[in-house]
Amino acid sequence: MDSTQQFWEDFYRDKDQVWSGNANPLLVREVAELAPGTALDLGCGEGGDAIWLAQQGWRVTAVDISDTALKRAAGHAAEAGVDGIVWERHDLAKSFPEGRFDLVSAQFFHSPVAEDGERDKALRRATEAVAPGGTLVVAGHAGWPTWMDEPPHEHVHFPTPAEVLEALALADGEWTVDVQEVITRDFPGPEGQRGTRSDNVLRVRRSV
Incomplete structure (x- = not known):
């Protein structure tokens, strides 16, 4: 096990x-009206997005x-009675799932060790x-919460939607x-501090 996986x-x-x-609210907002097909959830974590997608x-x-x-x-999927999900382990710097998908989702695709x-x-x-006619949704933080005086990680750059779009090289x-x-929402702190946090969302569609 290398250091990234260990982290x-x-x-x-x-x-x-x-x-x-x-499910991540930004994913729900961007995907709710799309016709269901095949989906790829990158960095699925504990499965909230994948389970919601399967339920749709x-x-x-x-x-x-x-x-x-x-x-x-x-x-969690089994507890919810949800099937239709294939779980795969990948270090995306080294391997990637095979196939093409009607939806590819990368939600809060941040890593302090990348x-x-x-x-x-x-x-x-x-x-x-x-896939042709398919959609890519990339969401990520635009900065730290406004109530946070000392960020947990120094020198972190949060890419803007324009920077993400440029990096995709479409x-x-x-x-x-x-x-x-960029979407700003109320985001209270763990001790009830009032504040907001801004997130980026980029949704692009491949031509048929």
């Missing part, structure tokens, strides 16, 4: 549950680097996995940008 194994093993179990009728391939996260996600360029490389590979004439925006 994420420890990240999930430290708590019985890390995430809420709910999508046939999902859900990917994470952590075996612990994948086992936990599969357990090497320079790894995220962009994985997202460019994600574009190759989008071929001219083959893609349409449907959504490219």
